[in-house]
Each structure stands twice: as structure tokens, then as C-alpha cells.
Amino acid sequence: MKPRHQIPLLVLLSLFTFINLVPILWGLLISIKQPADAFSIPPTLIFEPTLLFHWEVWVERGFFSFLINSLIVAGGTICISVPLGTLAAYGLARTKTKHASTLLFSLLAIRMLPQILLAIPFFVMARYLSLIDTYIMMILAMVAINQPFTIWLMRSFFVDVPVELDEAAMIDGCNRWQAFWHVVLPTVRPGLAVTSLFSMLLAYNEFLFALILTGSRTKTLPVAIAEYGGEDINYWSISAAGAIGIMLPPVIFTILVQRHLIRGLTFGAVKG
């Protein structure tokens, strides 16, 4: 493209980006404005910022404990899903049989499964086993959703490692497990980090399963903030502060995995 087109293009792109981010910026403004400023018409742009509502929501209204719940669920999911998925991914990346590719594509087909169909039996099982409002059911549900994705994503990292590396290690006297553990696994460390981050984001953002499987003791952040909603204007400042806080980990996540976003996205990491 010709250089003289660059400036209008950049202006257009910046404008679009700004409009795209208005909802988030508006939420940020509500969270740091006094209500009197927040709801004046036309909206005021000059005001004295306050962090009062951020303090109130995280400390006084217990969002901090919901954050802990979210982290326990996300952590538990990573601890089960990533090791299992990594092992399977290695197996699949190094097997060329027909069964292996059948397995891979049936994992992809699981993506078609409507999650609500899975949510029903999880709810019934949780009720039957009195496991509603415990972490374990929620973690298992997240593993179920996560496992196919974890395998596909990790497999893509293993495929990038040349088979000769395994072969060389095995010629040097390693057995299959030692070749995997001491030689191949260390080379895919970045892949492990990226996969863990994606799994974490998925569990952290999950709403439907959290809505039906968690209760007052294990409530995660999305459920907590949904209860405040956006309707009642008296709660706007507080829920805006909560919403902005909840948004921070995904934002940090995006910056961390920038280079691997495409890979993760096409395998279905982030969902609606």
C-alpha cells in the first residue's frame, strides 16, 4: 500500500478500535466516578476519580473470596487437564495409525456437543451425589470441556518437535518414557505454559456450569457479578468496579500469549 494512504488508514483503524472499546472504557469510568458524576447527562469527562467502589466490591462485598474460588477451579482444572492432555497429545503426535487419527477427529467432533446437553447430566449427578456447591464437580466439568482442546493444542506443539529427537534419545539407551520425560517434554515447555494459560482462561470465564454447579460457598466470579447485573442503577458503581477487576486477568492473559493466540483460537480455546 502506498505511503500516502497510511495515515488515513491508521486514523480509521484507531477510530474503529476506540469505538470497539467504548463499552469497556465506559465501564471503567463508571467504576471510578462518584455516582453523581457517572449519571449526569451529558456524561462528564472531568471528575475526581475514586477507588472507593473497587475497595468496596473486593473487600466488603466478598469478591475476593469469589476470586479464590475461581482460582481454585481454574487451578484444579489445569492440574488434571494439562498433564493428561499432554501425555495423550504426545502419544497421538507420535502414532501414525488409523486409530490415532480417528481418535483425533472424534475429539474435534466433541466441539459440536452443545454444552447445555452436558450440563444436564452434570447437574443430575451433582444433586444425586450431594456434590452441588463443591469444587470437585465444577473442576470435572471444566476438564470435560477442556480435554479435547488441550490434546489438540499440545499435539500441535509436539508435532513441531522432530521425531529424530526421540529416536536419537532411544538409540542412546532411553526407553520411550525417558525419551518423553527427559528429552521431548523440556522442548515443549512454552507449549505447556500456553496450554495452561488457555485452560485457565476457559475455566475462569465459564458461566453456565458455574451457574448450576456452584453455590454460596464455591461461587466463582462470573456468577457473582451476574447477580449484581446491570439493571439497578444503585449498584452500577459497585458492579462496574467488580467487572473491571474481573476483566484484568484475561487482559494480562492476552498480552502473555499474544504470539500463540491464533493456534489456541482455532482449536477452540475461547468460547462464548
Added chain:
Amino acid sequence: MGESGPMWLFMAPSVLVIALVLFYPFFSAVYYSFFNYYLGSQAITFAGLDNYTNLLSEERFWITLGNTFFIVGCSVALQLVLGLALALALYACTRGVRLISLLNFLPHVVTPVVGGIFLKWMFVGRWGLLDATLIGFNIFPPDWLGDPGWAKFTVILADTWKFMPFLMLVLYAGLQAFDTALLEAARIDGASPWQLLWYIILPMMKPLILFVVAIRTMDAFRFFDLIYVLTNGGPGTATETITLYTYQIGFRLLEVGRASALGVLTLIVVAMMVAGLIWFMQRRGREAF
């Protein structure tokens, strides 16, 4: 490598867990769908295909299915056009591409419920930013979330806001993988930018475009969080998608059997659509690219 024995050992733990947390629940749901099963009452009676036939003869099922198709269709089309335009703009841009794509990507990673709340503060009557601004210009705004037509519009816009970044990023990556020599040759031959787009870029992108449309179609049937927060399916059933309807039956009315049947029907619809898309891709694959 001849030995496949140890390789299966690597896969075994994962396969076991998948069987336990994915296949067992899935088949239980299919099993429930053939029973009159209310949570809370002890009596579970075999219903045969009753749950299915009742749903298929019910008006609300067809309304929610229609809503789902309408909302998904409009928003996927809108996202595709916007995402493609943005991807092309980023491709043509030489500075700040990384920052711009990162910033535009944020709506996609923000926790969906939180995104829904942010959007609600745009559209909510009177105090929302949109209404406040419009009233400031003496324009009387419509009821974005309360009028059936506008509520559909708002939900489509919300879904677009959330998923446009996904299409932008995947299509941008596709553009970058291009052979620039071809574009260069066409440009030297005097092709206008529109001709480049229409005759070279779009045909080359077709497989990728079909791929992302397939992915979005599959995901769209899971669309729940944003609508739940924005309209909860209202007003009436104007924005009620099939997932929200299943939620109502399963978790509000606790009719597990009927909800499972609805879930199975959804799966059948999704599978048929995906099969159609794959068929379309393979057929096109033989002739066009």
C-alpha cells in the same frame, strides 16, 4: 517406529477420563431424554419418544430455533464482513499493527458475563450511554432491550462485538500466509485494489473463511452468557435461543427428560449443519481451489 504398545499407554489416562466426564454424561443425557424425569419427584417413567414429539409439536421450540438461526446468521455475516475488513486494513497497515490487533481483541477474551454487563450499560434505557447521548442530541431513542425487534438487533450487535475479533485475527493470520508475489504480479498488471480483493484475495481465502464460519456456527449454538445477562431471552421469547430455552426447561422447571431431548435435538441440528458445510467445502474443494 514399530512399537505402538507404549504409545497407547500415553493415551490411556486421558481416554479414561474423557470416558468418565464426557461420554458417560453424554450417554446419560441421551438416556434421560426417553424418560419422564422431573428432578425432585421420585417417579421416573419411560416415555419413549414422547419428549421429542412434544417438543417438535410445540410452537416455542420452533420460535427459539428460528431465533437461534436468525441471530446466528445475522451476527456471523456481520462479523465476517467486519472481521475481513479489519484484517485487510491491518494487512495494509505498516505501523502499530500489533497494538491495534491486541486492543481490538480484548472484547473476545473479557469474561462473557462481564462483557454482557458492559454492553448493558450501553443499551439500558435512559441511563445507558447510547440513550444518554441520543437524548443529549434531542433524539428519542428506541427501547433497545425491551422492544422485540430492537432486542434482536442489540443481541446480534453484542455477539458481533464479542466474536468479530476472533474472525479478525484468524483471517489476518491467513492473509499473512499469502504468497505476496501473486499480489505483486497482479498489481504490476494494473489490477485495482478492488480487483485484487475480489479476484485474488477472496478466492484464496475461501477455505479459511468457510472454516471459521463452520467453527462459529458450532459455537453459536452454545451462545448463552451474553444473552442471559443482556435480555435473558426477553422481551417474551424475542431473543430466546435454543440454549436459553433448554436452560429454562432443565434448570428452572427441572424437567430433566425434556431438557435432554431438546439438547439432543440441538446436537442433531448442529451436526447436520456442520455435515452440510463439510460437504460444501469438499465439493468446492474439487472445482475451485
